Amino acid sequence: MDTGTHIVMGVALGGLATIDPVVQSNPTLFHAVLVGTVVGSHAPDFDTVFKLKNNATYIRHHRGASHSLPAIIIWSFLVSGLIYLFVPEVNYLHLWLWTLLAVVIHVFVDLFNAYGTQAFRPFSKKWIAKGFINTFDPYIFFLNVAGIAAWALGANPGITWVIIYSVIVLYYIKRYMDKREIVKKIHEYYPETVSVVTSPTLKQNYWRVAITTPDRFYVGRVEDRHIEIIDEFLRVPLPESDIMDVAKQDKNIQSFLNFSPIYRWEIYEQKDGSTEVRFIDLRYRSKDYYPFVAVVQINANLEIVTSYTGWIFSERKLQSKLVPSDSSP
Secondary structure, eight states, X not given: OOHHHHHHHHHHHHHHGGGSHHHHTOHHHHHHHHHHHHHHHHGGGGGGGGGGTOHHHHHHHXXXXXXXHHHHXXXXXXXXXXXXXXXXTSOHHHHHHHHHHHHHHHHHHHTTSSSOBOTTTTTOOOOBOOOOSOSSOHHHHHHHHHHHHHHHTTOOXXXXXXXXXXXXXXXXXXXXXXXXXXXXXXXXHOTTOOEEEEEEOSSTTEEEEEEEOSSEEEEEEEETTEEEEXXXXXXXXXXXXXXXXXXXXXXXXXHHHXXXXXXXXXXXXXXXXXXXXXXXXXXXXXXXXXXXXXXEEEOTTSOEEEEEEEEOSSHHHHHHHTSOOTTOO
């Protein structure tokens, strides 16, 4: 989910914590728990600091180890421990438990969008992305805001949050059923379908889909349960060549391949004897463009000149990112 949703969920969880008699009876503990749930609800996304280094590092690590099973425990102790240093008189067990719950909920809700997480690390590095909740879902966001407002106005927190969370659970079920119907229809149209990646949008009735069959990729959209195929590409394996071997050694290409399950590739030979290898993620088509790419330029001596991976919405912007610098490989 987006940062705003994680924060309002943290505030909401702080309100729910008032049903805990120990928290309810101690104002200092309540404020400590509120800080713990708000910070804990955002803590796994502190890995955005990797963006300061470069996109390759960020893409490789974001929602990876920071959202893993060990990290959940580490974040809960780190956040609650820091708070406890400032208010050592409060009940640490209750502070830790509510902070832990906030971290768990953060990782849990991130499983349901198209980006996903590596939540089962260290047991599995597989990306889990259920793809039926948008990264920012206005229904979930404003339901939490409504609950916070009701609680602030004096509504019973127990009753308020039981109602709010029950509605949210029903909403998740409804979105799951929507996705299941889409996938079922796709399998009817393409019986040999290997996989379907769904990406919900802000519009409830509009989805993006990327379909893999044994020999093709299909990119389409679903609007009002009507499936429209927009693009079709042959599913061509990566060639065994010196150029591709060099490309796969580049850190930006490695990060892209580690993250993207459905992509196509292109090789362009330049007039100066250099070669450009481009990888294009097929999950995120937007306005006739595929914005998530990885590109590496290799000279005639099979040396990497420059490379880039990330979100780019125009060819001109991409080329500006590929201007070699002193820090280029």
